Amino acid sequence: MSGNLPRIDGERLWRSLMEMAEIGPTANGGSGRVALTDLDRQGRDRFRGWCIDAGLDLRVDRCGDMIARRPGRNADAPIVVTGSHLDTQPLGGRFDGVYGVLAGLEVIRTLNDHGIETEAGLELVNWTDEEGVRFGGGCLASAAFAGRYTVEEVLARRDPDGLSFGDELQRIGYAGDAPCGGYPVAAYFEAHIEQGPVLETEGCQVGVVLGGQGQFNFMVTVRGEEGHAGTLPMTQRRDAFVGAARMAVALSELPGEVEPPPVITTGFVRVSPNSRNTVPGTTTFSINCRHPEAATLAELERRIRDLVAGIAETAVLDVAMEKTSEAPPVTFDGGCAAAVRDAAAALGIAHRDMVSGASHDAFNLARVVPTAMIFVPCERGISHNEAENAKPEDLAAGCDVLLRAMLSRAGVA
């Protein structure tokens, strides 16, 4: 069968990627469509139009996930799902997430072009808020799909301005009423740029992703005492920002003491009152820590808690650490990974097995359905950056692999 399968249209895929990038363009060629903003709505609206044009049945679930179905011959067969996300970092790239959604769309367009029916139905999903910019954790909607959180817990999440996930979903018109998850799925495949340098360095077009790093996230609030910048002697200060800065520096040095090294990032910082003439009274900052081994993650959490508490004590600052989310290391389904590997081999595409450094909605899906991911190279491994880039031929190769992996699970005549 495989030999008769059509190839996807790489130019059409690229064109759709560039058309999506017209929404929320950033000054330096990237994309900014933060989840549940007006620009996210515009991106969703464009995708909805494409799904309708492709003849798909679109529904929106209670977490705002957009699910486009292409029915199969056998309505009782568990469906085969692909997808990713259209939301981006505030200064993100054109490919992170978007590629997985539009590669899935290109698979369906190609099947439509060639009149190919599948035994099981196919679904294409745009997961809500993968990036986790606003609500203290990423992949929240796919986590609800997988039963890690209830829908109510996700909708109640608030951003730093106090706006809730649920209210913002209502505001942009994507608060659906379809249930989030809870139906049988045969397999989930997600195509994505690697977001690291391995494939490019090794000259591979496709990564067969076997699993991913675990991680935990903290939001740390350091409280000292505000004071006048001109009159409060240095020796009497309880400066919340200087304390937080000491913590961030120490956190950045911790990975050098662990083998293999984790990654630890302070990406979000908020200083209050944030006035140059006032000694900061409060500073809030994030800690993201990732490692492939569960035992090492547990040890890192202990060390990070000690480090933060020790600096706070020395500086006479109060500190509160809220663990906003955590996820264990993930192992994908061997059969799904084999389907990806076999497809790449059949197409003569250079490929290698690998572990994902970034986390993805697929990590949540893997808890409840057989899952694998398909990586393609991105330039210099740069991602979460306006300069994020990928080659049309690599994106097309990954999409061809996705088509074959999906059909291997959905079944064609």
Place this chain on the structure above:
Amino acid sequence: MSGNLPRIDGERLWRSLMEMAEIGPTANGGSGRVALTDLDRQGRDRFRGWCIDAGLDLRVDRCGDMIARRPGRNADAPIVVTGSHLDTQPLGGRFDGVYGVLAGLEVIRTLNDHGIETEAGLELVNWTDEEGVRFGGGCLASAAFAGRYTVEEVLARRDPDGLSFGDELQRIGYAGDAPCGGYPVAAYFEAHIEQGPVLETEGCQVGVVLGGQGQFNFMVTVRGEEGHAGTLPMTQRRDAFVGAARMAVALSELPGEVEPPPVITTGFVRVSPNSRNTVPGTTTFSINCRHPEAATLAELERRIRDLVAGIAETAVLDVAMEKTSEAPPVTFDGGCAAAVRDAAAALGIAHRDMVSGASHDAFNLARVVPTAMIFVPCERGISHNEAENAKPEDLAAGCDVLLRAMLSRAGVA
């Protein structure tokens, strides 16, 4: 004459302070009326009403300064001016600035109550944006009054969101057309809480302020490279926030190496893109450095530049330092200071000479007119803080001194 002068009404002064604090109240009992916001407008509107009720002629100059005049018998005599500011820090107190404006109002109300005419006219000023929260420098309007900047330079200043001083002034309805400065002034007195612990510690009700610290301000922009928090190895990162944090920690330690020690503050911090899953590409932060000696300030500037450049070089980060403002140490007019000292002595109020740790609009006025300040104690020296507090009897004592100092310069029959 002095023996016949009336005492101000301390209860009325306190009541006015509390009524102003109804505008922009903060959660913990402070005030938040940042310059050129809607709350600043509301505070100005309330003050305008009080000036009109007191029979004053109110004009607004091109920088938004509100100037209320009480004519004297001799229209040709240079006027005697008092004032301060109604704008506050984002989480400021009820007294910083507000006291000086409303003490001036109480002086005028008292003169009205007793039908006291002065030879020279009196003016009461609410200076625009003393606090410098938004536009990269405080006391900008009084600086224009004193000719340190042109009005156009002040109006062109922009806040971090790109809004200009002039446009925001228009928006709140306080872009006046009166000239800013340029007329003869006999003396300027400004009453203010000390914002430090000296008067309280020494049991004095009034500080005779002889001058103040000099200072300089930098806005520092550190640029590295954004990257994905999960995939970019620590060893390959150019993390702008970690670099800025190292600088802030080193800056906080520098004062310990200088005698007498300066104060150095990083009060404003902005991280971009400020997402917990992205290695920060850019971090902007403020440096405020103050010291009473000009030579030491120059040496501190050199050391701060070296410190910032050295950390940036080690961390392979780009750095730009913009000096947003600077002001030399200030010496007030001996005659005006003597008028304050004599008034306190005549009233039997415990007082001492001192240097101001904070800067004030009076620092600008001192460049062009004979100037002195009157300090009163504040609780634990806490200021630029919602917990800022002062005793009604101390505020009344300072106001009585202000009345006598002003009349000694304006002349009464």
